[in-house]
Amino acid sequence: MRRHRLRSPARVSTCCLAVAALLLVGAVIPLHRQSVSPEGSGVEDRVLLLPPPAALRAAALGYRGMMADLVWLLTIQYIGGHLATDRRLPELRRLVETVVALDPQFVEAYTLGALFLSYTGRDYASAIALLERGARENPTRWEPAHDLARTYYIELKDYPKALHWFQVTDRLPGRPHYVPRFIARLYAQTGQVETALELWRAMRESATSDWVREIADREIAKLEGQGTAPPPKGHR
């Protein structure tokens, strides 16, 4: 009778639950904790081990938008980690190129990627290449063309190219209201600082993250401290 009670299903089940709980607390969690890197969340490893876009496209089973989102979330973690430490982003270009290879219509990946490449990585060539690809893939969206104009205008001081891209932006639906005014100023060769300030203020207003706002604030402060603008070079 006593033996039967010991082997009752409820008792066996309770014993098994207790052993499982013991294993969880005594072995699984401590062993898992040992494998957690003291240096961080493992984002760097995941970035370095990220397969090439062609492999990800196949692995996505056609759910490429979702895969692009997941790589984008990894990109955000990567940017966040480096903004908080060394402010260097050597893998950013590869990450953003993976995102847009999975979803060429992900316009914000081009524009935000180029912004961080320019203002954190100081890699203007990559930013321009990324934005040009964005403008090619999305010929009806004004954002890549506008950001190309901004980069040529503010950072590279290449006014003919800035004028060209502002003119492209001007032809696209939904473009910001100030674009025709900037084109006029570029023709009149005046108002470089005002234009740059206006561009950054517009970006600050439309920014969806504190990181972008921080970049805009920094550049606004720089321009406000600068006072008058230098005369444009290479301008017709």
Add this chain to the structure above:
Amino acid sequence: MSVWAIAVNTFREAVRDRILYSILAFALLLIGASVFLAGLSLGQESRIVKDLGLAASSLFGAFIAIFLGIGLVFKEIERRTLYAIIAKPIHRYQFLLGKYLGLVLTLLVTVGVMALLVLGLARLVDGHWSPALLLAAGSDFLALMIVTAAALLFSTFSTPTLSALFTLAIFVIGRLSGDIRLFAEQFAGPGVRQAVFALYLVVPDLARFQIGSQVIHGLPLAPAEIARAAGYGAAYVGMLLFLAIAIFQFRDFK
């Protein structure tokens, strides 16, 4: 009338199946979790909620089609309920069509629930309704109808395990058919290229039912292309059902 009676009965049986609720619970959990993930996306909340939501609805819909579809005929044989049914004045094709319609009805309800949740979450994030999301989910549903028909076909002559493997393979190949053709064109010799092209034409092209990306990016949809995809889907489902009926007619249940 007999077809509808079997369909309703299959639907009732399916909604009592625990597998359905397990898969649906996972899907709803993933769709709901997309809101939290979206919060980490640097202003891409709307996009992530819609992308993850539509993908979860399509993927888990396919799981439901596969895991419920593979047992449609096999369970009836195993429980010997099929003998009672075919002894009645019901044609075998009516039995199969009823089973198919019942599972499609189950899918319609489950995918509908998931699509409505995605629509609601998108409304929460965007502040406005995006009814085009229902169109994208509807288009994905057509692809699921093909997967269900494939599961039913395999279920008429194979065990549930093998049917699940075959249907899963059809789903994967169908989702990647465009890529397979592209790889063959780029890397294979002329003979292999032709063979792959022939295979490409025969396997279901499930990628043509994906319009989620256009909907999410606000790109124009081509009604003619959607109509062509719907026609292709109907023809493919018809072909699979005729094949299933042909095999089922020859099966000996004595």
